[in-house]
Amino acid sequence: xxxxxxxxxxxxxxxxxxxxxxxxxxxxxxxxxxxxxxxxxxxxxxxxxxxxxxxxxxxxxxxxxxxxxxxxxxxxxxxxxxxxxxxxxxxxxxxxxxxxxxxxxxxxxxxxxxxxxxxxxxxxxxxxxxxxxxxxxxxxxxxxxxxxxxxxxxxxxxxxxxxxxxxxxxxxxxxxxxxxxxxxxxxxxxxxxxxxxxxxxxxxxxxxxxxxxxxxxxxxxxxxxxxxxxxxxxxxxxxxxxxxxxxxxxxxxxxxxxxxxxxxxxxxxxxxxxxxxxxxxxxxxxxxxxxxxxxxxxxxxxxxxxxxxxxxxxxxxxxxxxxxxxxxxxxxxxxxxxxxxxxxxxxxxxxxxxxxxxxxxxxxxxxxxxxxxxxxxxxx
Numbered sequence: 616x617x618x619x620x621x622x623x624x625x626x627x628x629x630x631x632x633x634x635x636x637x638x639x640x641x642x643x644x645x646x647x648x649x650x651x652x653x654x655x656x657x658x659x660x661x662x663x664x665x666x667x668x669x670x671x672x673x674x675x676x677x678x679x680x681x682x683x684x685x686x687x688x689x690x691x692x693x694x695x696x697x698x699x700x701x702x703x704x705x706x707x708x709x710x711x712x713x714x715x716x717x718x719x720x721x722x723x724x725x726x727x728x729x730x731x732x733x734x735x736x737x738x739x740x741x742x743x744x745x746x747x748x749x750x751x752x753x754x755x756x757x758x759x760x761x762x763x764x765x766x767x768x769x770x771x772x773x774x775x776x777x778x779x780x781x782x783x784x785x786x787x788x789x790x791x792x793x794x795x796x797x798x799x800x801x802x803x804x805x806x807x808x809x810x811x812x813x814x815x816x817x818x819x820x821x822x823x824x825x826x827x828x829x830x831x832x833x834x835x836x837x838x839x840x841x842x843x844x845x846x847x848x849x850x851x852x853x854x855x856x857x858x859x860x861x862x863x864x865x866x867x868x869x870x871x872x873x874x875x876x877x878x879x880x881x882x883x884x885x886x887x888x889x890x891x892x893x894x895x896x897x898x899x900x901x902x903x904x905x906x907x908x909x910x911x912x913x914x915x916x917x918x919x920x921x922x923x924x925x926x927x928x929x930x931x932x933x934x935x936x937x938x939x940x941x942x943x944x945x946x947x948x949x950x951x952x953x954x955x956x957x958x959x960x961x962x963x964x965x966x967x968x969x970x971x972x973x974x975x976x977x978x979x980x981x982x983x984x985x986x987x988x989x990x991x992x993x994x995x
Contacts, residue, residue, distance in 0.1 A: 629660035721760030770895035771916035802906030820848030908969035
């Protein structure tokens with residue numbers, strides 16, 4: 616006779632196209648074998664697949680793009696609905712992802728201590744807010760409600776340190792990196808020898824991703840590049856104007872949102888991450904899993920952990936650093952990035968070397984291995 620599985624809930628805003636949402640989708644594939652799982656979404660957006668064995672509850676049939684006053688009303692409703700759901704369904708473990716679900720989980724835990732509550736922070740807290748007001752609110756609410764939960768996991772050492780030092784979070788914390796599925800097809804590193812270096816990046820067209828840095832780096836170089844930017848966002852017109860004014864329309868393409876990301880990666884020679892800040896850059900590790908050599912800003916958090924095993928480095932302005940698994944440059948330093956691009960362009964043997972190192976490094980983040988750590992964390 617099979618033992619009764621514990622009932623766990625996964626609470627998230629939605630299952631859109633973000634990095635946290637992809638992590639949830641991947642973990643659900645493994646969780647369903649060990650637990651009775653209910654995915655609770657605050658809003659009705661689904662981009663990633665949900666296993667058929669997982670029950671799904673959606674609190675609001677609308678999408679999350681709502682006026683501020685309605686979001687406030689929604690939040691009150693979500694707190695009440697989630698508290699009732701957890702009690703009615705006899706949830707043993709409540710796991711939440713991202714700030715709003717984490718706060719809801721903390722409030723629920725204040726009234727029901729019998730449920731093990733686990734929260735997950737996915738972005739670097741001090742830089743993951745939209746305004747000074749939201750930062751102030753976070754610093755007031757986090758110590759109150761995060762500390763009502765049993766423990767926390769994030770995807771970076773630096774996130775946990777920021778939560779302790781700047782947000783007063785005192786509960787036990789662990790780092791569990793984002794899982795990936797190793798792709799069926801990878802780069803043939805011998806194909807990386809080329810006269811025109813094909814660059815690629817993937818991420819929302821917003822200020823935090825700082826795509827303008829790579830555009831300016833290409834403009835500063837005398838070598839030939841083609842650059843594909845995957846993703847949509849508010850800065851589409853701004854970036855397109857910059858591309859046209861730089862006379863790079865034949866070299867740089869804003870591809871918009873695409874579903875077959877791996878096909879674009881397989882047709883490229885180098886991945887570039889130019890972000891001001893990250894939680895853990897899914898796009899970077901997924902590009903490495905394909906076998907692409909990579910260049911990244913040394914931003915908080917993630918790239919240093921991925922590309923140099925978190926060993927601290929110093930990079931002079933206008934220069935780059937050859938790390939263990941890729942190249943690192945300073946934030947918003949397009950000259951340093953331009954030199955890093957040229958280094959890979961002029962040294963095909965280095966591209967082959969870092970292609971192989973990317974494949975090696977990505978094996979540390981395979982889903983089975985990460986899930987084993989995750990499952991141990993939630994049970995102990």
